[in-house]
Amino acid sequence: MRRILDFRIVRWEFKVLYIAVAWIAGYVVADLVRSTGAPAIVITLVNLLTTFVPFALAVRIFRGADEPVEPPRQWWRMTAWPTLSRRLGILFAVSATMGLLGIVLALVGAPAFEVRADALSTTVEGTVTFAAFACLYVNSAVRMSRLGIAKPVRLRPNAKLKF
Template sequence: MRRLLDLRIPRWGWKLVYVVAAYVIGTMPAQLGLALGAYELGFVIGALVRVGLFLYAARIFRGRGEAVEPARPWWQMTARPTLSRRLGILFAILLALDLLGSALAAAGLYDSGALPLVVSIVSVVETGLIAFLYLNSAVRLRRAGVGSTEPVRPTFKPKRLKVD
């Protein structure tokens, strides 16, 4: 277990692989539940898995210039407040869309395909929790002074070779 918590992913390519794998893993319980006739239970388990994978990613991902070895504080989701804020806003928008869809379905103005109420509630709670975690991280990182001096961005200019 300790080795899993000591893992660090600093490169964006591996982060992308993790996110795609986490998405696939997070949808498996709902698909299995659908096949077994227990979609609601599968969806709830999938939501717990997805939130767990989000929290684990926040522990192991590292940003440019961030120290690799030490563990992040429990509340820190990203290396910079700007990224935390942007992801928090993205999930807040998804939360608003979830709430709007649920309200329209409850009012009978939108056919949700007989989506169970528990799925709507779990989806709203999951998205709201993730939005809160990212926005909280943005506020706390800004208060801690992180990101006030952004590191110099790489220019990606090739080095000139000296010809003797």
């Protein structure tokens, strides 16, 4: 396990590839469990496991371009810089809010939001997941800002057009 946590991904292309592969693998595993006729609670637990394990591993091994690669991250630090943590926190908070709104509308019987019980449990699971991610990212942004962690300013040369 220690060897896996020593691995680092710095380039954004490989981060996107990691996320895509983890998402597809999680979907395949959850679908295989679903096809066995497992109870809904087992499917939900497998889905949560295949979401949180790759996520937890990603925040440990992803590194920002100017972030030190060697030392392990603090347990609360989700990204390299507070700005990205804040933006992702807002994105997940908006997603959780939309999910919560959909759940409330489904429960009060809004015609456009009528859903089956299993679809509602999936929506609840996704909403709780997004809310948890929002809390983690916002906490990370707040703590980094309080500690004065900021992205270093890189001076780029002025591009000159020659005709």
